[in-house]
Amino acid sequence: xxxxxxxxxxxxxxxxxxxxxxxxxxxxxxxxxxxxxxxxxxxxxxxxxxxxxxxxxxxxxxxxxxxxxxxxxxxxxxxxxxxxxxxxxxxxxxxxxxxxxxxxxxxxxxxxxxxxxxxxxxxxxxxxxxxxxxxxxxxxxxxxxxxxxxxxxxxxxxxxxxxxxxxxxxxxxxxxxxxxxxxxxxxxxxxxxxxxxxxxxxxxxxxxxxxxxxxxxxxxxxxxxxxxxxxxxxxxxxxxxxxxxxxxxxxxxxxxxxxxxxxxxxxxxxxxxxxxxxxxxxxxxxxxxxxxxxxxxxxxxx
Amino acid sequence: xxxxxxxxxxxxxxxxxxxxxxxxxxxxxxxxxxxxxxxxxxxxxxxxxxxxxxxxxxxxxxxxxxxxxxxxxxxxxxxxxxxxxxxxxxxxxxxxxxxxxxxxxxxxxxxxxxxxxxxxxxxxxxxxxxxxxxxxxxxxxxxxxxxxxxxxxxxxxxxxxxxxxxxxxxxxxxxxxxxxxxxxxxxxxxxxxxxxxxxxxxxxxxxxxxxxxxxxxxxxxxxxxxxxxxxxxxxxxxxxxxxxxxxxxxxxxxxxxxxxxxxxxxxxxxxxxxxxxxxxxxxxxxxxxxxxxxxxxxxxxx
Numbered sequence: 096x097x098x099x100x101x102x103x104x105x106x107x108x109x110x111x112x113x114x115x116x117x118x119x120x121x122x123x124x125x126x127x128x129x130x131x132x133x134x135x136x137x138x139x140x141x142x143x144x145x146x147x148x149x150x151x152x153x154x155x156x157x158x159x160x161x162x163x164x165x166x167x168x169x170x171x172x173x174x175x176x177x178x179x180x181x182x183x184x185x186x187x188x189x190x191x192x193x194x195x196x197x198x199x200x201x202x203x204x205x206x207x208x209x210x211x212x213x214x215x216x217x218x219x220x221x222x223x224x225x226x227x228x229x230x231x232x233x234x235x236x237x238x239x240x241x242x243x244x245x246x247x248x249x250x251x252x253x254x255x256x257x258x259x260x261x262x263x264x265x266x267x268x269x270x271x272x273x274x275x276x277x278x279x280x281x282x283x284x285x286x287x288x289x290x291x292x293x294x295x296x297x298x299x300x301x302x303x304x305x306x307x308x309x310x311x312x313x314x315x316x317x318x319x320x321x322x323x324x325x326x327x328x329x330x331x332x333x334x335x336x337x338x339x340x341x342x343x344x345x346x347x348x349x350x351x352x353x354x355x356x357x358x359x360x361x362x363x364x365x366x367x368x369x370x371x372x373x374x375x376x377x378x379x380x381x382x383x384x385x386x387x388x389x390x391x392x393x394x395x396x397x
Numbered sequence: 398x399x400x401x402x403x404x405x406x407x408x409x410x411x412x413x414x415x416x417x418x419x420x421x422x423x424x425x426x427x428x429x430x431x432x433x434x435x436x437x438x439x440x441x442x443x444x445x446x447x448x449x450x451x452x453x454x455x456x457x458x459x460x461x462x463x464x465x466x467x468x469x470x471x472x473x474x475x476x477x478x479x480x481x482x483x484x485x486x487x488x489x490x491x492x493x494x495x496x497x498x499x500x501x502x503x504x505x506x507x508x509x510x511x512x513x514x515x516x517x518x519x520x521x522x523x524x525x526x527x528x529x530x531x532x533x534x535x536x537x538x539x540x541x542x543x544x545x546x547x548x549x550x551x552x553x554x555x556x557x558x559x560x561x562x563x564x565x566x567x568x569x570x571x572x573x574x575x576x577x578x579x580x581x582x583x584x585x586x587x588x589x590x591x592x593x594x595x596x597x598x599x600x601x602x603x604x605x606x607x608x609x610x611x612x613x614x615x616x617x618x619x620x621x622x623x624x625x626x627x628x629x630x631x632x633x634x635x636x637x638x639x640x641x642x643x644x645x646x647x648x649x650x651x652x653x654x655x656x657x658x659x660x661x662x663x664x665x666x667x668x669x670x671x672x673x674x675x676x677x678x679x680x681x682x683x684x685x686x687x688x689x690x691x692x693x694x695x696x697x698x699x
Contacts, residue, residue, distance in 0.1 A: 103464055104471050105452070105561040109667070110640065110660030150407070151697045158694040162405055167687025169406055176674065176681045259407040260697070338412065356658065357675075358412025365411070372478065372674035373659075379478045385469025392460040395453045395562070 098126070101386040105395070109380065111354065115332060116377030122310050122330045123224060126381050132179040132225040132312075132371055134364040135216065135300055136163055136170055139186040139293030141234030142194035146272040148237045150260040156233045157188050159363075163231070169361055170229055173368035177375070179227065181364075184216060186292035188232075195241060195276040199283050200290030209292050210325075213299020217307060225310040225374060227334070228297050228318040229364020233259075236339065239320035241273045241289035243341045246324055247348055251277070254341035256316075259360070285324045298325025305330050312374070313351070314367040315359065316342035323348060332374070335359055335366035400428070403688040407697070411682065413656065417634060418679030424612050424632045425526060428683050434481040434527040434614075434673055436666040437518065437602055438465055438472055441488040441595030443536030444496035448574040450539045452562040458535045459490050465533070471663055472531055475670035480677070481529065483666075486518060488594035490534075497543060497578040501585050502592030511594050512627075515601020519609060527612040527676060529636070530599050530620040531666020535561075538641065541622035543575045543591035545643045548626050549650055553579070556643035558618075561662070587626045600627025607632050614676070615653070616669040617661065618644035625650060634676070637661055637668035 098120065099113040100106055107113065120126050138160050144153050162168045163183045166175075174181045186209065192200035201209075217226065232238075236258035243254040251273040257266060280288035286295045294317065301322045304311045311330055313319045315337035322331065323345050333351035336342060338360040346353060354373050359366045387394040400422065401415040402408055409415065422428050440462050446455050464470045465485045468477075476483045488511060494502035503511075519528065534540075538560035545556040553575040559568060582590035588597045596619065603624045606613045613632055615621045617639035624633065625647050635653035638644060640662040648655060656675050661668045689696040 102471070103461070103469065104663050108561065108661065108663040109471065110662065112659060112661070112671070152695060155695050155697075158692065159405070162687055162692040162694055165687070165692070167405065167685075167692050169404070169411065169682060169686055172681050172685045173678055175685070176678050259410065354659070357414060357656070359410065359414070360412065361406050361410040369414070369675065369678055373671065376475055376478050376671055379474050380471060383469075383474045383477070384471055385464055385467070390460065390464040390467070390469050392464055393454060393457050395457075 098381055102384045103387055103390045103392045112377045115374060116381055118332060119310055119374065119378060122308055124308060127224050127378055130224045130375055130378055132227060133220055133223050134170060134174045134179050134181045134227040134229055134368055135184060136181060136229040136231060136364050137184040137186050137293035137296045138188050138231040139291040140188055140191035141232055141238060141291045142191045143196060143237050143272055144234040145194055146196060146268055147265060148269040148272050149233050149258060151233050153233050156231060159231050160185055160188050168363060169365045170363040170368055173365055177368050177371035179368060179371055184296060186296045192290040192292060195289050196272050196279055198279050199288045201287055203287060206287040206295050209295035210299035213296040214303035217300055217303035223309055225312050226300060226304050227312040227364050227367035228300065229314050229367060230293050230297060230317050231363055232291055232293050235291055235317050237269050237272055238289050238291050238294055239317040240341055241276045242285050242320045242324040243345055244273055244277060245285045247344055249344060256339035256341065294321035297321040301325055301327040312367045314364045315362055317362055319345045334370035400683055404686045405689055405692045405694045414679045417676060418683055420634060421612055421680060424610055426610060429526050429680055432526045432677055432680055434529060435522055435525050436472060436476045436481050436483045436529040436531055436670055437486060438483060438531040438533060438666050439486040439488050439595035439598045440490050440533040441593040442490055442493035443534055443540060443593045444493045445498060445539050445574055446536040447496055448498060448570055449567060450571040450574050451535050451560060452567065453535050455535050458533060461533050462487055462490050470665060471667045472665040472670055475667055479670050479673035481670060481673055486598060488598045494592040494594060497591050498574050498581060500581050501590045503589055505589055508589040508597050511597035512601035515598040516605035519602055519605035525611055527614050528602060528606050529614040529666050529669035530602060531616050531669060532595050532599060532619050533665055534593055534595050537593055537619050539571050539574055540591050540593050540596055541619040542643055543578045544587050544622045544626040545647055546575055546579060547587045549646055551646060558641035596623035599623040603627055603629040614669045616666045617664055619664055621647045636672035
């Protein structure tokens with residue numbers, strides 16, 4: 096039953112807002128009175144940056160952690176505007192993963208540690224309706240590309256984009272790094288092989304959310320690739336379509352159509368924070384809008 | 398100069414959010430501290446409904462006015478969620494325009510009255526940054542179709558959709574009504590010929606907003622067609638792409654790319670209200686996000 100059909104409007108006339116609201120109700124098992132949403136921004140450093148795959152130096156990850164903590168980054172502003180909390184998870188910033196072109200980015204023990212830490216964070220959040228996944232980590236669009244190529248079995252060229260703005264030479268180095276990483280990690284679990292710590296952590300967050308009937312709102316390419324690699328398929332909503340070419344492949348594999356298409360390529364959870372008002376609106380319609388009976392409006396749809 | 402370039406993020410990485418924010422700043426002439434937004438919902442009745450062009454009876458317009466006034470309609474809920482005020486303008490509900498298939502929907506005097514009333518409303522709003530245009534009126538997607546066909550010189554079939562849900566026969570009657578209306582009103586001003594009162598009123602609102610450097614946020618097909626027919630080209634932002642086929646033609650003519658594409662077909666200003674959080678977010682970024690200098694973050698873009 097579509098709960099929106101009783102409301103004073105032609106059936107289906109709120110389009111995807113109805114689809115999203117019904118998905119939230121289905122995942123949560125009830126109509127929340129008000130969505131409590133938390134944006135989890137996980138940050139980590141990546142050994143693969145020594146291959147020259149990013150436009151920014153590694154030190155920027157730590158600088159951005161400080162920026163997140165003082166509330167000055169895009170995700171802070173956008174989450175505040177959407178009435179959402181921000182939780183910053185420092186997953187080894189300054190202590191990079193190993194260079195995945197030479198073998199697994201992390202040990203099996205490190206992978207378990209990150210998955211467990213992600214699950215633990217969700218438990219600590221208490222009663223939450225929506226967890227939005229954001230990430231920060233110089234080099235992590237190369238991780239996302241390797242995860243996507245490995246899980247979906249596609250060529251590195253199709254999953255590598257310019258990330259935060261790498262030039263043609265950098266893009267060529269990125270494709271080459273992903274190719275060598277795939278060759279160096281045959282048979283290794285994708286999250287362990289290609290990392291980073293922050294992406295394994297987000298995988299743990301998504302798995303625990305699925306167990307606890309919490310909606311996971313995916314940000315862009317990198318967070319989506321982490322969830323794909325973690326094997327989570329239920330309870331997901333895609334916030335936006337990233338400018339990164341690999342994102343469409345990941346979204347197709349997850350069977351998701353994003354809500355926004357605004358040419359964003361920032362990460363941090365910024366796209367997820369921008370989509371949150373649509374989720375809030377979908378639930379507000381269910382809680383606050385009059386029915387045909389309440390308003391005394393003639394329903395042509397009956 | 399793109400004011401977003403100083404912020405702690407790769408250049409251009411907030412995509413269309415930066416474009417929209419810069420457009421608001423350009424229209425207003427400064428960076429607003431906080432956007433004050435008002436959704437104007439103009440309602441009117443249409444003589445053309447006697448041609449059997451709508452799925453709903455005319456009485457629904459008056460019923461919906463009451464629903465708007467008690468705050469139970471979709472636009473009330475969505476505007477509240479977006480922190481925007483709603484102003485309802487009753488433009489002759491219960492006193493329909495003439496049937497446009499037999500001559501002009503209104504007199505030249507009535508047109509002037511509506512344009513002036515729209516302008517007056519904007520003056521009464523005082524210091525406002527954004528006026529979102531919404532409408533309600535059983536039969537008014539037929540008005541919008543005639544306005545679009547007349548102004549753009551296209552065939553009625555290309556501008557008629559199912560509105561609030563008319564069936565195949567109703568759609569055929571709608572196309573036929575538009576064809577006869579075009580023939581019956583050669584040489585008459587489009588807004589006068591095809592109305593309705595609420596659309597002429599919105600045309601007056603849009604013209605005055607342009608004069609006062611106020612951003613006009615277009616809702617869907619019907620509001621966009623009214624603004625097209627009123628000859629307003631500056632200071633516009635398109636909120637969403639309607640499911641109505643004629644809307645794409647109107648948006649192309651206005652040179653606008655909508656922010657949202659969610660399959661909405663309700664009107665009322667509902668799509669504009671849903672897009673408002675994106676406008677707020679674009680300005681919040683300018684006011685609240687740290688610059689590279691403030692945050693001590695290395696800027697690879699310099």
